[in-house]
Amino acid sequence: MTELEKAYEYCESVTKLHAKSFYFAAKFLPAHKRKAVYPIYAFCRAVDDEIDESVDETKAIEAVEKWKVNLEDVYFPAKAQSGKDERPKTKDQNQVFLAWKDLLQNYKIPQNLPLELVEGVLMDTKIKRYETFDELYVYCYRVASTVGLMSSEILGYSDKKALEYAEALGIAMQLTNILRDVKEDAAIGRIYLPQEDLQRFEISEEQIFANKFDGKFREMMKFQIERARNYYAEGEKGIALLEKDSRFTVLLASRIYARILGEIERQDYDIFIKRAHTTSAQKLSMIPNIWLSARKM
Numbered sequence: 001m002t003e004l005e006k007a008y009e010y011c012e013s014v015t016k017l018h019a020k021s022f023y024f025a026a027k028f029l030p031a032h033k034r035k036a037v038y039p040i041y042a043f044c045r046a047v048d049d050e051i052d053e054s055v056d057e058t059k060a061i062e063a064v065e066k067w068k069v070n071l072e073d074v075y076f077p078a079k080a081q082s083g084k085d086e087r088p089k090t091k092d093q094n095q096v097f098l099a100w101k102d103l104l105q106n107y108k109i110p111q112n113l114p115l116e117l118v119e120g121v122l123m124d125t126k127i128k129r130y131e132t133f134d135e136l137y138v139y140c141y142r143v144a145s146t147v148g149l150m151s152s153e154i155l156g157y158s159d160k161k162a163l164e165y166a167e168a169l170g171i172a173m174q175l176t177n178i179l180r181d182v183k184e185d186a187a188i189g190r191i192y193l194p195q196e197d198l199q200r201f202e203i204s205e206e207q208i209f210a211n212k213f214d215g216k217f218r219e220m221m222k223f224q225i226e227r228a229r230n231y232y233a234e235g236e237k238g239i240a241l242l243e244k245d246s247r248f249t250v251l252l253a254s255r256i257y258a259r260i261l262g263e264i265e266r267q268d269y270d271i272f273i274k275r276a277h278t279t280s281a282q283k284l285s286m287i288p289n290i291w292l293s294a295r296k297m
Helices: 003-018 021-026 030-055 057-075 077-081 091-108 111-124 133-155 161-180 182-187 196-199 204-209 215-236 242-264 278-297
Strands: none
Touching: 003 021, 003 030, 003 091, 021 030, 021 242, 021 278, 030 057, 030 091, 030 111, 030 133, 057 077, 057 196, 077 196, 111 133, 133 161, 133 242, 161 182, 161 215, 161 242, 182 204, 196 215, 215 242, 242 278
């Protein structure tokens, strides 16, 4: 096995371990597309892990700068070879960047997208609250929509309008993450739900930290779920603009993630009693109908 093959294998193993729904859906892509999407997720995970492990904001900023420099070297290798300072990389990072160098030989992924993602992950080190949904949207775009936009260059599309829909689908999925993880995020002092929404429904931060569910919290969750579903509906409009062999995977990923919202509803919107998720059996049961829907696009 060559070093490049090992790098791609590593990226796949990271995806399989940490992004089970994404990995499940990606299995239905043609082999060349499936192989290409793994480095994108592995990059996201590596950045997230390193910045999360930084002991303070200064260390996190240093980590971000390192990722920016190394990304520059991946996009413009001639500059790196001419003596430009390259920051040291770990073995795992080397594998991610080796796969990325090969990825960029075949797909035109704009450099601003991975850079935006890095900045989005950095936001977690310095922002613990979001006053408005507009502010939260920026975060969701950076950490999730960028992934969809990068993946779109691999999935293929017939109209650039597809990118606007990919952005919306990324927002929907990140909002789903936020609703699913309210309890876990509160345990580390983070509340992603916009402050304007908490005030509107008369919910205090203390209530969230105490994991206290009531009627007001239920109504707030209904509002948030409706917002997320609107973004799913908008995002799925773009699936028909993708290449035919990519449509089923994207629709499957969208529906699997959206089902988490249904699981929240099934537990009467009380995300404090357990973390909503979809089982393997549920995912498998969804395949036939989604396959038929994708065929009609």
